[in-house]
Amino acid sequence: MTARRADGAPLRRGPRPLSLHLNTVLAMLLSSSGGLPLLKSGLLPWKPPLRQRAEELRQQFAHAESQPQGAEDLRHAVDREMRRRIDSVLTGIERYRQHPYHRDLPDPPVVWREGATRLLDYGPPGGRPALFVPSLVNRHYILDLSPGKSLMRWLAGHGVRPLLIDWGTPGPLERRFTLTDYIAGRLERALDAIVEETGRPVPIVGYCMGGLLTTALALRRPKAVAGLGLLATPWDFHAEDATTAKRAAALFQPFGPALDHWGELPTDALQALFTQLDPMLALKKFGQFARMDPASRAAVAFVALEDWLNDGVPLVAAVARDALAGWYGRNDTVTGNWLVGGLPVDPSRIRVPTLALIPERDRIVPPASAMALPKVIPGAEMIVPPLGHIGMVVSAGAETGVWRPLADWLAATG
Template sequence: MVREALAQDAALLAGIAAYRRHPWRRTLADPPAVWAEGSSRLLDYGGTGPVLFFVPSLVNRAHILDLAEDASFLRFLAAHGAHPLLLDWGWPGAIERQFTLTDYVAGRLERALEAVAGPVVLVGYCMGGLLALAAALRAPERIRALALLATPWDFHAEDEEAARSLATSLPILEPLMAATGTVPIDALQTLFATLDPFGVTAKYRAFAALDPASPRAVRFVALEDWLNDGVPLAAPVARETLGGWYGENATAQGAWRIAGLPVNPAAITCPTLIATPARDRLVPPASAAALATVVPHATVIAPKAGHIGMIAGMSAPQALWQPFGEWVAGL
C-alpha cells in the first residue's frame, strides 16, 4: 500500500507539473457586446433563428460556454440555426459587491432581457439556471421557452450533510467578506472542492499519462485554466446561497424569494428543458432532477457527462449540444 501511495503521489505531482508547463493559452476573442451595465456585458454570437439568452453562474467565467474554437457551445449553436447571446456577469466591482440575488435577477438580468427584442429562449447553466428560473417567473411575456442545464433545486437530495457543511463555513468567511465585500476566489474553490475531494487528485494523475499534444490533453488544460480563473462572489449573495440554498434548502422548501415573491417552478407555463448530467459531482443528479417533478410538462434529458464535460468536454456535442439544438428546433 505504501508503494501504491507513493506511485500515486508521483503521478499527481507529474500531472500538476505537466499542466503548469503546458503551452496552451486561450486566444479566442469575445464577440461584440450589444448591451452593458456595470461590470456586465451581453455578448452577441450572431446567427439566424431563435434567440437563445444564456445565463451562466456568478462564480465562474462565462466563457465556459465559449471555451475554444473546437469547444464552443455558443458558436456551435450559431452555426446550426440559432442566435445565441451570453450574459457575462463580469468581475464584481464596488456596486456589484453590494448586490443581493434580487439585484442580479430583478435588476441586471431583467434589464439585459429588456434590451433584446421579442421573446427569447432563456437558458441557465448551474447557478445561472436558478437565476433564469426566477427571471422567467417574473417576466413570462419575455420568455418563449426555458432551459435549465445542471441546475440544482433540492440541495439536500443526495448529501444533506455536505450541503449543510458549506453553510457552516459562513462564520469563518465573515472576516473575508467584511474586508473585501466578497468571498474571494481561493476560498470559493476550497469550499466547492469539498464536494468532490478526490476528484482533483484523480484528474491530475490521469493527465500525467496523456500525450501533452493530444486533443484530450489540450482540452484538459483549457478546462483547468477556466476553473482556476474564477470570480469572487458578492458577500450578500454568498450569505443567501450558502446559508439559504445549501444550509436551509430554501429552494426546495419554497422559501426562496426574489423581490419578496416566492420562486415557484410549478408556475412555469412555457416549454422547459431540464438537463441532468449523469456524472455530475457538483450538482447531484437528484438535486437537478427535483425540478422535473415540479415544472409542468418538462422535457428531461440526462447527458452521459459531468457538470462541466456536458458543456465543454470532448463528448459535449453528442451529450448536450445536438440534443439541445434539436429541442430548440422543435419549439
C-alpha cells in the same frame, strides 16, 4: 520576481488553492502506512459499494503477511506506491503549470453592457435569438471554451443566435448586490434589450446556478420569455446528500465576519468549498495528466478546462450568504423561502415550455437535486444524458447528448 514558464509567460496559479490541494494529497498518501492496521482489522467504515473490494484486499494482505518476510514486504510495497503517487501528482501539477497552451478565442461583439456585465452576441443576425445565463461564480466561457468545444459557436452554426451573459468580475457597484439586484435588475434589463431589438419573447437557458437565476426570471417576466432551458440546475439541495450540502454551509461560516470587510467571498475560498465534494480529485486528475503526452489533444483539452476551473470570480457577500447559507444550508428553494424582489420563487407557476437537461453522472449537482425542479414545473420535459456536470457542455458526447437536443428544442420554442 514572478515565476515564469519556458515560453516567458507567468506560471499558472492553479490548481487553486494550490496549498490546499497539496496538503490534502500529501496528508492522505503519507498516512497510508498508518491505515494498514485498521484495514487489516476490518474496522474501517467502508461505503457499501467498496465493502466487498475492501474485504478482498484485507484477505490478500492477510495471506501476504502469512509468508516469510510478508509483513515487511507489504510495508515496503505500500511505501513504494505512496512515493510513486506523490511523484505522479507533483509531476502532473508542474507540467500543467508549465504547459504552453493559452485560450485565444476572440470575443464576439458586445451588444449590451452594464457595470461589469456584458452581453455577447454570437450571431448569426438571422438566427433565432436565445439568452444564455451562466453561473455567477465561474467564467462564462465554459460555453465557449475552444474552437472545437464551444456550445455557443456550434449553436450559431445551427440556426440559433446565442446571446451570452458575461457577468465579469464584481466591482464596487456589484459588491453591494443581492440576488434580487442580479435577477430583477441586471438580468431583466439584458432581457429587455434583446426583446426590444427582436420584437418578440425569447427563450432563456441557464447553466448550473444560472438556471436558478433564469427560473426566477421566467416567473418575473413571463411575457418576455418564450421558453426556459435548464442545464444541470440544482433545486433540492438536500436531495441524495443533505450532509454534504450542510457541511458546505458550515464551512462557509468562518468566512462570515470577513465578508462585510471584503464585500465578497474570494475565489480561493470558493474553490476550497468545492474541493470538499471530492478532496482527492487533484490526486486523480493530475496523476492521470502526468501520464499524458503534453502535445496530445487530451492534454491540451485538460489544460483548457483546468484553466477555466481556476479562472473563477469572487461571489459578492449577500449572494454568498443566500447561496451557501440559504440554498445549501436551509434548502430555501424547496421550502419556498427563496425570495426575489420580496416574492417567493415558485416554479409551479411557470407556464412557458421548459426543457431540463440533467447529466446522469453529475457529481457537482446530484441528478436528484436537478430533477426536483422540472418535476414541479407543469409540462416540463426532461432529458438525462450519460454525461457529467462539465462534460455535458464540453465532452466528446456533448454534441449528441446535449447540444442537438437543445438546438431542436430552441428551434421549436423560438
